[in-house]
Amino acid sequence: MSVISKIQFDIMKRRKLFFTLSTVLTILGIVSLLTLGLNRGVDFKAGTTLDITSQQTMDRAAVNEILSKAGYEDVNPTVGGKTASIRFDKVLAQEETEKIVSGFKAVYGEGISKEENTVDVQLANELALKAIYAVLIASVGISLYVSIRFEWRFAIGAIVSTLYDAFLVITLFSLFRLEVNLPFVAAVLTIVGYSINDTIVIFDRIRENQRFSKLRNEHDLADLVNKSIWQTMTRSINTVLTVLIGAVCLWIFGSEGIRHFSLAMIFGLLSGAYSSIFIASPIWFVLKKKTIGTGRKPAAAKD
DSSP states (O other), rough: OOHHHHOOTTTTHHHHHHHHHHHHHHHHHHHHHHTOOOEEOOSSSEEEEEEEEOOOOOOOHHHHHHHHHHTTTTTOEEEETTTTEEEEEEOOHHHHHHHHHHHHHHHHSSOEEEEEEOHHHHHHHHHHHHHHHHHHHHHHHHHHHHHHHHHHHHHHHHHHHHHHHHHHHHHHHHHOOOOHHHHHHHHHHHHHHHHHHHHHHHHHHHHHHTOOOOOOOOOHHHHHHHHHHHHHHHHHHHHHHHHHHHHHHHHSSSGGGGGGHHHHHHHHHHHHHHIIIIIHHHHHHHHHHHTTSSOOOOOOOOO
């Protein structure tokens, strides 16, 4: 019994459903970005981040009171243990920084240390532009690699699914108002790598099975793609789960600085597994089926 005969779920038959779902999510993302935009961190907009460290455990209410007395009631600090991380939407002058530090010293004693990071408007815009360039260059590189190793139809499927993964993560961060910073960009680039890895595994199996298959019609081609996907399904699931467990552990037990990185990884890993199976492969199928039957037709059956 062939592998395809054991399959209860025909992915190619339901490709329009997945295309529709992906299109709806893409439109939702576009609307979200146009209306809500991104919650840009200090890396991508002018501002100052203060990391205050004390020899005593800090209390969030006490930190809020210190900031309120210094004239910053709307600031939302991140307090954990003996460290408080505070982001300001403007570049603080030296006098303003010293006033805040003095407030912490008045409550927690002289054993206070600070780490200050400031980004001006020009640098923030430059970082944002370079982040966009990084994602685009990675996408172009992937297209060239897949085109050389496989064929242009595979490249189109790979690039669409990869850009979808990156865009979906950006959409989720926009909807949930999560902070976008340089670790987020690193997460997106990592997601691109994992996504293309899953896609290449499926494409490689499709190419291998194609060598030993006689594709007479669209049904044969659909069987080929379904068969290839299900043959690599176990590997894809195991790979994603292995990395996903690590990303979830980082999100739960990691520090505040890498929490958004790990959350972006979680979103991207799930999206990458979905897009490799339900976007990249069906796109190749749609493009490839147009060539079926364009060559020499089989002889007509005798009566």
